[in-house]
Amino acid sequence: MGDLSSPRTASEKRQQHDLPGRIGAAVEVDHANERLRSVLASVSDCYFTLDRSYRVTDLNEAARDWVGPDLDQVLGTSLWDLCSPDAECSRVIREGMEGRRRIRREVMSGLRRGRCLDLLVCPSTEGLSVFFTDVTEQRAAKAALDELAGRFLSLQDEERQRIAEELHDSTTQHLVAADLHLMRLKQYVSSGEGQKVLNEAADAVEEAARELRSFTYLLHPPGLEHSGLAGTVQAFAAGFARRTGLDASIRMPDTADSLPFDVQRALLRVIQEALTNTYRHAAASRLIIDLRVEADTLKLRVLDDGCGLTRGVRKAAESGALLGVGVTSMQARMVRFGGSLRLLSHARGTLVVATLPLGFASDLGSGREPAATSPSAVH
Numbered sequence: 001m002g003d004l005s006s007p008r009t010a011s012e013k014r015q016q017h018d019l020p021g022r023i024g025a026a027v028e029v030d031h032a033n034e035r036l037r038s039v040l041a042s043v044s045d046c047y048f049t050l051d052r053s054y055r056v057t058d059l060n061e062a063a064r065d066w067v068g069p070d071l072d073q074v075l076g077t078s079l080w081d082l083c084s085p086d087a088e089c090s091r092v093i094r095e096g097m098e099g100r101r102r103i104r105r106e107v108m109s110g111l112r113r114g115r116c117l118d119l120l121v122c123p124s125t126e127g128l129s130v131f132f133t134d135v136t137e138q139r140a141a142k143a144a145l146d147e148l149a150g151r152f153l154s155l156q157d158e159e160r161q162r163i164a165e166e167l168h169d170s171t172t173q174h175l176v177a178a179d180l181h182l183m184r185l186k187q188y189v190s191s192g193e194g195q196k197v198l199n200e201a202a203d204a205v206e207e208a209a210r211e212l213r214s215f216t217y218l219l220h221p222p223g224l225e226h227s228g229l230a231g232t233v234q235a236f237a238a239g240f241a242r243r244t245g246l247d248a249s250i251r252m253p254d255t256a257d258s259l260p261f262d263v264q265r266a267l268l269r270v271i272q273e274a275l276t277n278t279y280r281h282a283a284a285s286r287l288i289i290d291l292r293v294e295a296d297t298l299k300l301r302v303l304d305d306g307c308g309l310t311r312g313v314r315k316a317a318e319s320g321a322l323l324g325v326g327v328t329s330m331q332a333r334m335v336r337f338g339g340s341l342r343l344l345s346h347a348r349g350t351l352v353v354a355t356l357p358l359g360f361a362s363d364l365g366s367g368r369e370p371a372a373t374s375p376s377a378v379h
């Protein structure tokens, strides 16, 4: 206090003159710290701070609870006495401290074995602020959900193949037989009205057989194993165009065949589902299948010139609500590889956009523009 009561320099005199203001500011800072402390104490996320020598300088209630009663006296302790420096979480903490950068990552805890943490480290003037949440249960639930989604999708594939075979081998044959019987019946019917009814019945049977052929083809396209994605989509779209009268163009690099097999299969299923929807709902005359690399993603677009989405479907699609099984399973197939799928109405028709991160598609495309082909023009 001695130097404050007897200022020697002009600056000291000014400071003494400002003393009430400085005390007021200190009280404000104290209140702000108190408020911050009570907020941090009440949040469910765990939080602690480290100085630059990795000593724990503060921690909130949630972190205390998580660390457990045996390690309650952690203040002032070196982090490395609590947690192995080689643990995954320790490496991220060191990376944040040394690089002076904010990092968020899911890591395994070095303090409690088998626990998974959502960890956020932020550099501070003192050292580092560390926030974490134990996400072990969420991660396990997500893994179980992914596994279930995978099983659902392969069951769906198997079921479709079974239905397609059944329809092709049995139902279509019954229709062929019914058509033959109708033709035989014609010779026994003499009245004009009777002939007319018979012709209408024969037309209906023929139409049913045509629809069945289209559906069975859409349900179970030819084998990806032999032809790769580019060849399979070419053949599939050609068959689709032939059966439905739709004009289909494809833009796809041959290098699509070098994608991992599971990714090729997922993309083929999305195309298959999108084409089925075009056939069932769009009343379109033309569609385009376009696969290309854009920035750091692989983009598949299926575009038709049909009636577009109804208002209800468009609103549901925009709000992220669940649509039918078809769109939901297309989305699930993309989400499994970290991607996404959107259904959009455009000026004339509908656009399906599937996006996948490029990790597994780096040798694909690289700016090379493949020629667009029109299978319906070939057949």
Ligand SMILES: Nc1ncnc2c1ncn2[C@@H]1O[C@H](COP(=O)(O)OP(=O)(O)O)[C@@H](O)[C@H]1O
Pocket: 277, 278, 280, 281, 282, 304, 306, 307, 308, 309, 310, 313, 323, 324, 325, 326, 327, 328, 350
């Ligand atoms: N190409 C399209 N043109 C018009 N409407 C479409 C198209 N694709 C999807 N839809 C709409 O989206 C809805 C959801 O599709 P989907 O999930 O495949 O279910 P489903 O085909 O069994 O009805 C369809 O019922 C239809 O209204």
Ligand SMILES: [Mg+2]
Pocket: 273, 276, 277, 324, 326, 327
């Ligand atoms: Mg559908």
